[in-house]
Amino acid sequence: xxxxxxxxRWLTSMRTALVLLLVLAIAAVPGSIFPQRAVSREAxxxxxxxxxxxxxxxxxxxxxxxxxxxxxxxxxLLLFISLVGCLVPxxxxxxxxxxxxxxxxxxxxxxxxxxxxxxxxxxxxxxxQTIRLALRRSQWRTALRSHADGTVTVAAxxxxxxxxxxxLFHFALLSLLVGLAWGAWxxxxxxxxxxxxxxFCNTLQxxxxxxxxARTSGDRLPPFCVTLHDFQAEFLDTGQPARYVADxxxxxxxxxxxxxxxxxxxxxxxxxxxxxxxxxxxxxxxxRYTDQxxxxxxxxxxxxxxxGMLTSEGVAKFPYANVPPGxxxxxPPAQLGLTGVYQPTANPEPxxxxxxxxxxxxxxxxxxxxxxxxxxGSGAPQSxxxxxxxxxxxxxxxxxGTETLRPGESWTLPDGSTVExxxxxxxxxxxxxxxxxxxLMLFGAGAVLVGLMVSLSGKRRRVWARIRPADDxxxxxxxxxxxxxxxxxxxxxxxxxxxxVGGASPPEREPAGVSNAGVRERGASARPGVDEAKD
Amino acid sequence: MAELSDTLLLVAAVIYVAAxxxxxxxxxFGTRGAVARVAMRPARELVAVGAPAGGGxxxxxxxxxxxxxxxxxxxxATPGPGRTGVAGAIGVALTAVGLAVHVAVLVTRGxxxxxxxxxxxxxxxVTLTAVFALGWLVLLATRPSLRPLGVFVTGAQALLLGFAxxxxxxxxxxLMPALQSVWLKIHVSAAAAxxxxxxxxxxxxxxxxxxxxxxxxxxxxxxxSAGDEAPAPTAVRFPYSxxxxxxxxxxxxxxxxxLHAFAFPIWTLAIICGAIWAESAWGRYWGWDPKExxxxxxxxxxxxxxxxxxxxxxxxxxxTWFAVAAWLTMLINLYVINFVAVxxxxxxxxx
Ligand code: HEM
Numbered sequence: 086x087x088x089x090x091x092x093x094r095w096l097t098s099m100r101t102a103l104v105l106l107l108v109l110a111i112a113a114v115p116g117s118i119f120p121q122r123a124v125s126r127e128a129x130x131x132x133x134x135x136x137x138x139x140x141x142x143x144x145x146x147x148x149x150x151x152x153x154x155x156x157x158x159x160x161x162l163l164l165f166i167s168l169v170g171c172l173v174p175x176x177x178x179x180x181x182x183x184x185x186x187x188x189x190x191x192x193x194x195x196x197x198x199x200x201x202x203x204x205x206x207x208x209x210x211x212x213x214q215t216i217r218l219a220l221r222r223s224q225w226r227t228a229l230r231s232h233a234d235g236t237v238t239v240a241a242x243x244x245x246x247x248x249x250x251x252x253l254f255h256f257a258l259l260s261l262l263v264g265l266a267w268g269a270w271x272x273x274x275x276x277x278x279x280x281x282x283x284x285f286c287n288t289l290q291x292x293x294x295x296x297x298x299a300r301t302s303g304d305r306l307p308p309f310c311v312t313l314h315d316f317q318a319e320f321l322d323t324g325q326p327a328r329y330v331a332d333x334x335x336x337x338x339x340x341x342x343x344x345x346x347x348x349x350x351x352x353x354x355x356x357x358x359x360x361x362x363x364x365x366x367x368x369x370x371x372x373r374y375t376d377q378x379x380x381x382x383x384x385x386x387x388x389x390x391x392x393g394m395l396t397s398e399g400v401a402k403f404p405y406a407n408v409p410p411g412x413x414x415x416x417p418p419a420q421l422g423l424t425g426v427y428q429p430t431a432n433p434e435p436x437x438x439x440x441x442x443x444x445x446x447x448x449x450x451x452x453x454x455x456x457x458x459x460x461x462g463s464g465a466p467q468s469x470x471x472x473x474x475x476x477x478x479x480x481x482x483x484x485x486g487t488e489t490l491r492p493g494e495s496w497t498l499p500d501g502s503t504v505e506x507x508x509x510x511x512x513x514x515x516x517x518x519x520x521x522x523x524x525l526m527l528f529g530a531g532a533v534l535v536g537l538m539v540s541l542s543g544k545r546r547r548v549w550a551r552i553r554p555a556d557d558x559x560x561x562x563x564x565x566x567x568x569x570x571x572x573x574x575x576x577x578x579x580x581x582x583x584x585x586v587g588g589a590s591p592p593e594r595e596p597a598g599v600s601n602a603g604v605r606e607r608g609a610s611a612r613p614g615v616d617e618a619k620d
Numbered sequence: 621m622a623e624l625s626d627t628l629l630l631v632a633a634v635i636y637v638a639a640x641x642x643x644x645x646x647x648x649f650g651t652r653g654a655v656a657r658v659a660m661r662p663a664r665e666l667v668a669v670g671a672p673a674g675g676g677x678x679x680x681x682x683x684x685x686x687x688x689x690x691x692x693x694x695x696x697a698t699p700g701p702g703r704t705g706v707a708g709a710i711g712v713a714l715t716a717v718g719l720a721v722h723v724a725v726l727v728t729r730g731x732x733x734x735x736x737x738x739x740x741x742x743x744x745x746v747t748l749t750a751v752f753a754l755g756w757l758v759l760l761a762t763r764p765s766l767r768p769l770g771v772f773v774t775g776a777q778a779l780l781l782g783f784a785x786x787x788x789x790x791x792x793x794x795l796m797p798a799l800q801s802v803w804l805k806i807h808v809s810a811a812a813a814x815x816x817x818x819x820x821x822x823x824x825x826x827x828x829x830x831x832x833x834x835x836x837x838x839x840x841x842x843x844x845s846a847g848d849e850a851p852a853p854t855a856v857r858f859p860y861s862x863x864x865x866x867x868x869x870x871x872x873x874x875x876x877x878x879l880h881a882f883a884f885p886i887w888t889l890a891i892i893c894g895a896i897w898a899e900s901a902w903g904r905y906w907g908w909d910p911k912e913x914x915x916x917x918x919x920x921x922x923x924x925x926x927x928x929x930x931x932x933x934x935x936x937x938x939x940t941w942f943a944v945a946a947w948l949t950m951l952i953n954l955y956v957i958n959f960v961a962v963x964x965x966x967x968x969x970x971x
Binding site: 099100102103106107109110113114116117121123124151152274321323325326327328329349350351352353360362364516518520523526527530531533534537538541542571 | 791793794796797798800801803874877878881882884885888889892895896897899900901902903904905907908909910913914916917920921923924926927928930931933934942949957
């Protein structure tokens with residue numbers, strides 16, 4: 086029990102919070118050194134291939150999933166537990182302070198960093214009221230106390246907003262954590278490639294890749310459909326992209342008339358329940374294959390860009406080709422696979438298959454034909470972007486030729502079948518996302534910023550006046566001031582308070598003209614302590 | 621226009637070097653003048669130096685409110701006259717001229733590219749250094765006694781600009797589609813402003829550590845009473861030997877804190893705008909891209925500094941080391957991540 090309390094005290098101390106902040110910063114570093122699955126799965130696979138010795142160990146230490154790792158989570162969860170444990174009592178204290186009057190004057194006001202003495206004609210009670218009123222007018226919170234010995238004290242405080250800002254800041258940090266968790270639980274996203282002319286609807290089957298939050302089920306996604314009509318990319322002469330524009334139309338409810346939208350980077354399509362973002366683009370060559378029996382197959386194959394000039398690679402597969410009419414298969418199969426490199430602007434250097442410009446100024450498609458068994462029947466999953474290398478290694482798929490085609494050109498293979506390159510269609514990749522935590526994140530981030538500014542610019546300060554009856558029926562006032570935080574302007578403010586109090590400095594006690602505003606800066610130690618006997 | 625911009629950059633760098641020489645004369649030989657006086661004054665008073673004359677502005681700490689002080693008068697607010705003073709004033713004038721040319725670099729660059737001049741790493745560095753120089757001149761207007769520190773400011777300035785002009789420079793061009801957003805303007809300008817101000821804040825923070833190191837090494841007498849010459853400077857090695865000519869430790873520390881406190885919310889704003897922009901460009905507000913990760917690391921590091929400074933049991937020197945480490949993370953983000961890491965941000969070499 087004791088140790089639990091000791092641990093709690095340790096966890097909720099500001100020193101521990103500091104250590105945890107430091108650990109959090111350091112814990113975030115590995116995620117920028119090792120590739121992360123959350124950022125790029127392919128990069129992680131590549132890294133694992135290249136470092137077969139080290140990678141399994143790293144993987145076990147969550148080096149490729151740093152921000153989802155138990156140790157990273159432990160750091161920030163401890164930090165937030167510490168935050169709650171530390172800030173809740175502080176919040177309670179602050180609320181109490183807001184209703185409690187400011188504390189009474191300390192014994193020796195002249196020992197405070199700012200202090201002065203004034204003489205006024207009014208009696209103590211009246212003088213105290215005047216001071217209080219003046220302070221209130223400048224938004225000080227005040228408390229007036231009469232003491233048994235006839236002295237009256239006025240206590241005033243200002244700058245409560247600083248602590249309000251501090252609390253707002255820290256609790257807003259907490260709201261960010263909630264927003265993050267909310268999004269992770271109830272959010273989902275999917276990615277897919279859409280060729281111009283194609284439509285896709287929002288069901289999991291239609292995504293190339295998707296992920297669902299822990300509390301989301303795939304069968305309750307909002308039922309919208311999006312059609313890509315056209316895509317245009319503009320480039321500068323250097324090849325740098327200047328503009329991407331995708332013309333799409335969408336329906337949110339079945340039976341609704343389609344509405345159109347220009348989808349651009351930074352201009353997502355925001356639907357109820359999900360947003361559609363333009364992520365990437367490329368070319369999809371359209372190929373027509375006429376097999377030896379006269380059967381015609383037309384296919385549009387998205388090629389994936391391999392460089393900034395959009396040199397693209399891809400594969401076309403014709404598993405049903407070269408089957409005699411009336412039969413379902415042949416043995417051995419004579420299926421056709423085409424691997425290709427597409428250059429939107431052909432490299433003038435012969436034999437260098439690297440485009441020199443990303444737009445289609447001189448499009449060229451270099452195809453290599455493979456015939457045999459594509460291996461699709463084996464049941465093993467296959468990439469749509471590559472041929473099965475095992476089939477090639479086993480000699481079941483053999484190369485039958487290579488040809489370079491421009492749009493409209495055709496190529497006759499040794500068996501008499503022909504491949505025609507009809508042209509290309511653009512494709513885009515879209516990311517479809519729903520993150521219900523986003524609103525809270527935005528709100529929380531705003532609160533963090535406001536809280537921070539209020540807290541860092543706020544200045545907590547206190548001023549006291551002790552008013553004693555003087556022999557002549559007037560009062561002797563001692564004023565003291567204290568800035569509780571960094572506040573170089575406090576001297577001026579204190580001087581203004583003193584000016585509002587008015588009166589004159591008692592000549593026999595105060596060496597005149599120490600300061601232009603009559604403020605006596607510290608240095609009070611030389612004063613005889615006559616009138617302090619009572620404190 | 622683009623070539624003019626590149627030429628102006630070199631001109632600005634050269635002017636900053638000249639300014640640095642002016643400050644250097646004052647810093648190195650001005651010990652009988654302003655610097656020495658500032659250096660020997662007890663810590664607490666220095667805050668007063670930049671305040672309106674006669675106000676005697678004391679930033680008072682609750683920890684020890686009764687430490688005696690001597691009154692501060694307005695006359696001392698400016699570094700003294702004399703030959704070294706003239707050198708320092710020339711340094712300031714040259715800094716102002718350098719900044720004017722520097723701004724012209726940005727304006728011509730923006731005209732050449734037909735957009736705001738902060739679309740890639742080169743432009744980002746040129747912008748942040750402009751904020752740095754501007755911040756320095758504003759600071760100097762309110763606290764003239766800091767003038768000799770200009771040698772560090774213009775030194776860093778010339779270094780950063782020279783590196784930008786020689787290594788980072790890229791041809792002026794319009795923006796990539798992902799960067800064509802209002803949020804870019806806010807995000808990157810806030811990031812550049814915060815970086816420039818955090819760099820400015822780094823100067824007194826680092827000098828504070830040098831000064832306290834100097835004080836510790838040259839004996840406790842050095843920072844006690846005025847009039848004492850600092851004893852045995854030969855015993856103190858570089859970089860702490862620089863401390864002899866620096867303002868008192870406390871005043872440097874306060875200045876460092878106030879600059880950080882000013883810059884940190886701007887950095888926070890930059891990150892928030894970056895997240896908003898990332899959401900509209902890529903669909904997610906935060907993706908732990910290396911650039912984002914290091915912005916987060918820097919943010920946490922600066923938060924740790926502010927936190928440390930608000931923690932009573934943490935020494936001011938310890939807290940300040942956090943600030944120095946935090947600046948290191950900014951440098952890593954700017955100069956290492958942009959070159960090494962491949963993330964969504966780096967295709968533009970931006971930020
Ligand atoms: C979640 C991570 C945290 C961050 C990023 C953070 C950040 C900050 C920052 C930047 C400040 C200085 C600015 C200001 O005065 O408002 C601050 C002050 C403060 N923090 Fe935190 N903090 C965190 C967690 C905590 C925790 C866990 C505690 C308690 C153990 C705590 C207690 C405080 C207190 C009491 C202050 C105000 C000190 C004062 O001015 O009197 N914070 N924090």
